[in-house]
Amino acid sequence: MPESSRPSPEEIVLYEKDPETRIATITFNRPEHLNAPTIGARLRYAELLHRANVDDQVKVLVIRGAGNDLGSGVDLPEFMEVYTAPDEGPRLQDYRLTEDDDVRLPPQDSFRGGAQTGQWFADPRSGCRTLQDFKKISILEVKGYCYGWHFYQAADADLVISADDALFGHAAFRYAGWGPRMWSWAMTMGLRKFQEMVFTGRPFTAAEMYDCNFLNKVVTRDELEDEVGKYALACSRTRPTDVVYQQKLFFTMMKQHQGEYLGSILSGLFESLGNYVKPDDRDVVLDEETFERGLNNTVKDNDAQFPPDFRLSKSGRRKPE
DSSP states (O other), rough: GGGGGSSOOHHHHHHHHTTTTTTTEEEEEOGGTTTTTOOOHHHHHHHHHHHHHHHHTTEEHHHEEEETTTTTTOOOHHHHHHHHHHTTTHHHTTTOOGGGOOOOOTTTTTTHOOOOHHHHHHHHHTTTTTTGGOOOOEEEEEEEEEEEEHHHHHHHHHHHETTTTTTETTTHHHHSSSOHHHHHHHHOOOOOHHHHHHHOOEEHHHHHHHHHTTTTTTEOOHHHHHHHHHHHHHHHTSSSSHHHHHHHEEEEEEEHTHHHHHHHHHHHHHHGGGOOOOOOOOOOOOEEEHHHHHHHHHHHHTTTSSOOOSSSSHHTSSSSS
């Protein structure tokens, strides 16, 4: 999909606030593409979190997705554009640069070519780790797919309320072998269960994620919006916002003592080593041949190799082995 035909960041990420309740809401509004954020939408998300963080009329932030899903990760066609033309517009935009800035990016096969991207995802300005640094109360409403970039938000939110039909995971475990900011998932899910997700690549159900203490509450889809509203209202009526800020500082210091940011920046090291990974005979390789054939077809064929309940696609999970 050419950039000109994609919705604007303002259309993809909606924002509203109620000064009376001091509850703000961010809505990912691209349901026809499983709420996939473009680069511009991800950067807008970072800016909105910054705005809500400063705004004295906001104490609680609810994050949700329009339609049937929270979201299934980034915009794949745009990802292909960045992957195949790393020196051009989309990658520069990701770093908040333009072609007029006269900046030459490092070669893709260099150490910095990979490490720089991983380090950028650990920067709050990138929209990947931003929620981790948010100093108000955040509540994530999950339904349907919660994959990839949206799964980052689930690890970083203060409270996560989920519909019972949700699936959690990251496709990177199937294709790259790691995902940026793995520390947060390992610490919130527990090492043993997260290792299962990484090594098998399979998605986890809401029930499984609740059992490993990743979720605060699981309800039916019909109950989800009301349950999130109840939690948001309760949080908005607790101690003053100054106290909330102090509470968040406590948790921030606790996480940093455990190495949260260290875990984030280590992703840059793994990203930089990706060029040295040699595929096995049956591995899916993201190369020019893959892109010519079509990334969606490659993903579907790879998904079909796994047992039905290990597949990422809901339609694929319904097909017999």
